Amino acid sequence: MKFTLTLLLLLTVSTVFVLSVKIPSDSKVGSELINGWLELRGEVADINSTQVMIEEVLTLTLFLAVIALTVIDMKLRYFASFLAVATVTFLGVAPPQKLIAGVDWALILFLIGSMTLVTVLRRLGVFTYLAAELVRLCRGSATLLIVFIGILAWFMAMVVGEVTSIVYVAMLIFELSRLVKFDPKELLIFSVLATNTGSAALPVGNPVSIYLAFATGLSARDFLVNAFPLSLINLIALLSTYLVLRRGYVKDLQTHMIKNRDGVEAYVTRYVVNLTSQERKTRVVGLAILSVFLALVTLTHNIAEALLNIAGFEVDPNALLAIVPYICLVFTAPFYDISEYSEIISRGVEWTSITFFMMLLMLSYSLAWSGVVVRLAYLMMESSGGVTTPNTLILNAVLVFLSAALSSVLDNLSLVAALTPAVKLIAAVLNNRGVFWGLLFGAVFGGNYTPIGSTANIVAISLSEKRKLRIGWGEWLKLALITTSAQLVIAYLWAFITR
Secondary structure (H helix, E strand, O other): OHHHHHHHHHHHHHHHHHHHOOOOOOOHHHHHHHHHHHHHHOOOOOOOOHHHHHHHHHHHHHHHHHHHHHHHOHHHHHHHHHHHHHHHHHOOOOOHHHHHHOOOHHHHHHHHHHHHHHHHHHHOOHHHHHHHHHHHHHOOOHHHHHHHHHHHHHHHHHHHOHHHHHHHHHHHHHHHHHHHOOOOHHHHHHHHHHHHHHHOOOOOOOHHHHHHHHHHOOOHHHHHHHOHHHHHHHHHHHHHHHHHHOHHHHHHHHHHHHHOHHHHHHHHHHHHHOOOHHHHHHHHHHHHHHHHHHHHHHOHHHHHHHHHHHHOOOOOHHHHHHHHHHHHHHHOHHHOOHHHHHHHHHHHOOHHHHHHHHHHHHHHHHHHHHOHHHHHHHHHHHOOOOOOOOOHHHHHHHHHHHHHHHHOOOOHHHHHHHHHHHHHHHHHHHOOOOHHHHHHHHHHHHOOOOOOOOHHHHHHHHHHHHOOOOOOHHHHHHHHHHHHHHHHHHHHHHHHHOO
């Protein structure tokens, strides 16, 4: 009954949206949007015809149904996505070959390779060593510990992804709470906020950044110029507001650290001081490989240009980026048992997430195929002061704050997958690629608002529940509401600067 009522509600919402947004073909912007849609379909069609509108209602309802079921119960998202793709195919809404072609396979290869590389680096002890060094550097200061945990979560999310970051930072926090005897929930929430903040800095930070990089052609160089500075500024804003707002918690943590100093020192000794020569060597090698990975990701476009001059044929930077993790995996061969790679690939790669991601990309393509994204792009431009000359300030506000509000309660990857085709149309019409940053910043930072706003949030909640620690929405909002709102205001101003 609950599922049926939800489906009827979504069907109503989809129908109202499709019927209320009419695209005039005689306007310049309207005709450009429609021509882009016709080029995608490769056939003559009327976007305002009854048949096309029925297809739009169906694809939008199915997409929203997958998101709704994901919010209700994360375990339902896989079957929901399978059912949606099967329905779109067998009702003849979109050709299956087009849906399959809508999957960015270079992106899928990059995700698989990155997850495999991260697993190898973990087994080489890289992340444990970094965590222990962090504890050593804080020198018994609660303020420094919070700052270092924030920096560690931010940095790891930036270089190895939000999921890996929150898993290892959470393990560190749980270990510290055992040694120092303090409640880890608040520090865990803070580390999630820092993780999501760092995940926006580089294209490898989270699935949203990776998807946008591949879907829009944004390079690692673009992220370094436009996203990295904002991520760093927002980290400083997060640390400043947190330390001011939560002075009482910091003081209490300091008291516990003084009482349990021996346990902290023993932890540092085990993982930093008393390493064997072989352990120290593997840590150094792992850190070197991680550095090579970051350098190759950053210089992908430069390497592609160099290969063009050397080999004489064009190299797609995105395709080259997909191969980078595998190049780095080859470097690990002298220091890791290569016979274990089959186990690493089977256990280290989140195959369920990869499968859901592929289904999501197919459903996102079905929205573009049916014409939903054309109506969405038109509506966004119209709400920004007019489709002929939209106000950039208003357009950035729509992109940042709308995507932030939606990503706080919806899966941000699903949201971005749905909005990206529309934003690409807007960028093409306005000849302004800066609109992509508004979408990225809103979706990533908006995910900090609630416990379900991003993958890192959900992973942190799951890890805490396994230890009988329940984090309520009230506890989360107490920390996230002010800090995230401040980050979004900064992101909005930054998106306007980088337009």
